[in-house]
Amino acid sequence: MIEDSLAKKARKQLYKAAREIKLDSDLLKILEHPMRVLRVSVPIKLDNGKTKVFTGFRCQYNNSKGPTKGGVRYHPDVTEEEMVALAAWMTWKCALLDLPYGGAKGGVICDPKKLSESELERMTRRYTSEIMPILGPHIDIPAPDVYTTSRTMAWIMDTFSMMKGYTEPSIVTGKPEILGGSKGRKEATGKGVAIITREFFKAQKKSLKGTRIAIQGFGNVGGHAAHFLSQMGAKIVAVSDVSGALIRQDGLDVPGLIECVEKHACVIKHPGKQIDREEVLYQDVDILIPAALENQIHQKNAHKIKAKLIVEGANGPTTPEADEILEKNKISVIPDILANAGGVVVSHLEWVQALSGLFWEEDQVNAELERKMVKSFAEVWKRNKTKNITLRCAAYIVAIERIAEVYRYRGLFP
Numbered sequence: 001m002i003e004d005s006l007a008k009k010a011r012k013q014l015y016k017a018a019r020e021i022k023l024d025s026d027l028l029k030i031l032e033h034p035m036r037v038l039r040v041s042v043p044i045k046l047d048n049g050k051t052k053v054f055t056g057f058r059c060q061y062n063n064s065k066g067p068t069k070g071g072v073r074y075h076p077d078v079t080e081e082e083m084v085a086l087a088a089w090m091t092w093k094c095a096l097l098d099l100p101y102g103g104a105k106g107g108v109i110c111d112p113k114k115l116s117e118s119e120l121e122r123m124t125r126r127y128t129s130e131i132m133p134i135l136g137p138h139i140d141i142p143a144p145d146v147y148t149t150s151r152t153m154a155w156i157m158d159t160f161s162m163m164k165g166y167t168e169p170s171i172v173t174g175k176p177e178i179l180g181g182s183k184g185r186k187e188a189t190g191k192g193v194a195i196i197t198r199e200f201f202k203a204q205k206k207s208l209k210g211t212r213i214a215i216q217g218f219g220n221v222g223g224h225a226a227h228f229l230s231q232m233g234a235k236i237v238a239v240s241d242v243s244g245a246l247i248r249q250d251g252l253d254v255p256g257l258i259e260c261v262e263k264h265a266c267v268i269k270h271p272g273k274q275i276d277r278e279e280v281l282y283q284d285v286d287i288l289i290p291a292a293l294e295n296q297i298h299q300k301n302a303h304k305i306k307a308k309l310i311v312e313g314a315n316g317p318t319t320p321e322a323d324e325i326l327e328k329n330k331i332s333v334i335p336d337i338l339a340n341a342g343g344v345v346v347s348h349l350e351w352v353q354a355l356s357g358l359f360w361e362e363d364q365v366n367a368e369l370e371r372k373m374v375k376s377f378a379e380v381w382k383r384n385k386t387k388n389i390t391l392r393c394a395a396y397i398v399a400i401e402r403i404a405e406v407y408r409y410r411g412l413f414p
């Protein structure tokens, strides 16, 4: 059987939850389509004087709850379908966390590792100017995603501001603090992953202390998740990134690994036993955290997973076909729209701070992140307990019921 495209997979997850709650079929017709997808050409001068034309996208999936929000990704595998799926997941995530946002996603098809800093800057600025007609602090607010950083956000903010003629810090989140970025944003997604994992254990009256964890992807999400989970007493026994994978049965040195990635941009320069990159998924651990890219756990490898819990740090790492295998094998999956929502929670706080011009201390930001994550986990857990469904389905139900209520009040224009 050939697995479906990413957008089709995202729709399958929506249909499952819609069936469960007998969602109004007219509303489902609206929710299964993206509101808007913009495809742009991004021509730039390379350092060697030649011109190269990249292709970029911005998908705004649904804005019924507020301006759309979502990351910008630079990757060779970016496609329009991928943007639609990721924007749909952002929509459900923002609704689940009860943020006043809809969902969006953008990206440029490129290999950022093959571009110089100045080429990346020109590409970012031209991409921003091409999607400018649909950007705005009350329209659509980008953030970092795979291979984009606070540096990228600073260029987007500057380009938008220069074109408008005034400085507009609330146009992006995940920007440097000096430009109005929030304290605590950089680590928020990984911290959220740790909080949700801790809540899952707490709900079963178990402790995280001594649990063994494998993490695929050691970037912003994977690295910070490792840091906070090891602080909570868990052992990180295996990690991977695009360069390879490392394992140590009695626990890896997480601060050392983070330092190594900061210095060499890869985990394998750190001392330790190396294994095949994919093997990180199949280790005999309690928890597996996929924190790299989508489609990593699929119908051909799901049966090899030994962990009893998967916490989705990445967006869409598990295909619907794999979900069915994992469910049969009694492996719990904390879905992406809950597990990795810490980033957008603090992005929302960053937007609020930039709009008001009043900035918060880190402990205030962290307290709000903790409150939101714990509350959303409890809502999903309660849904999961009162119906015999997966945590993913429960999370979708909470999100979709919220959006359905918005449509009940707003009606359908015109």
Ligand code: NAD
Pocket (backbone or CB within 6 Å): 144, 145, 146, 147, 148, 189, 216, 217, 218, 219, 220, 221, 222, 240, 241, 242, 243, 277, 291, 292, 293, 294, 313, 314, 315, 316, 340, 341, 343, 344
């Ligand atoms: P990042 O660029 O900081 O890190 C990505 C990591 O994945 C890197 O370590 C990279 O080497 C690794 N990787 C790439 N391909 C791999 C492979 N085939 N096997 C193993 N490792 C591989 O990106 P990030 O911001 O940490 O995002 C990771 C995931 O989390 C993405 O799915 C993203 O959409 C999602 N996410 C990110 C945020 C955020 O705030 N950054 C928020 C929510 C969700």
